[in-house]
Amino acid sequence: MILVGIGGFFGALIRFSIGKYIVSSYPWATFIINCSGSFALGLLYGLQPIEWLWQLLGIGFLGAYTTFSTFGFEVLQLLEKHMWLQTVTYIFSSVILGILCAALGLLIA
Template sequence: MILIGIGGFLGALTRFYLGKWIVHTYPWTTFFINITGSFALGVLFALHLSDWLWHFIGIGFLGAYTTFSTFGFESLQLVEQKKWSHAIIYMSSSILLGILCATLGFYMV
């Protein structure tokens, strides 16, 4: 449990500072973070690392680094702003590319 907490702390910090470093073009910062996190999780899963590394990196770090709640909130904001095409592109590309990147990461290993 401690490893998940430490990993989560580090993942949240990485997400925060990476989000500040990336040119903030709403909502594409979250998109980039979630896609890279999906890829990393696919790689990690394929490596079949020990349980403690899975808990630390997979559940802790990558769980905090990526964020479904922000994705949902930003999707809702786009809908409320009646930016229909942006919302559809953001939601569909996030889901499809997230799965594709996780698969790609898995098979690259």
């Protein structure tokens, strides 16, 4: 459990930093974070790490680094602004590219 907490601490800090660095009316930061995190999780899973490393990096770091709750909230923000095309694009590209990035990471591993 400590390893999950340590990994989560650093994953959350990096996610926060990227979110502050990439500022846009379109939620690029979350999109990039979730796609890169999906790739990293697929890669890590494919490498079949030992249990403590999976807890530290897979569950802790990447669990805190990626963020489905922010994705959902940003979808609502786009809808409130009546940005219909951006909303649909964001939803489908996030889900499809997230899965493809995870698959690519697994394939590379």
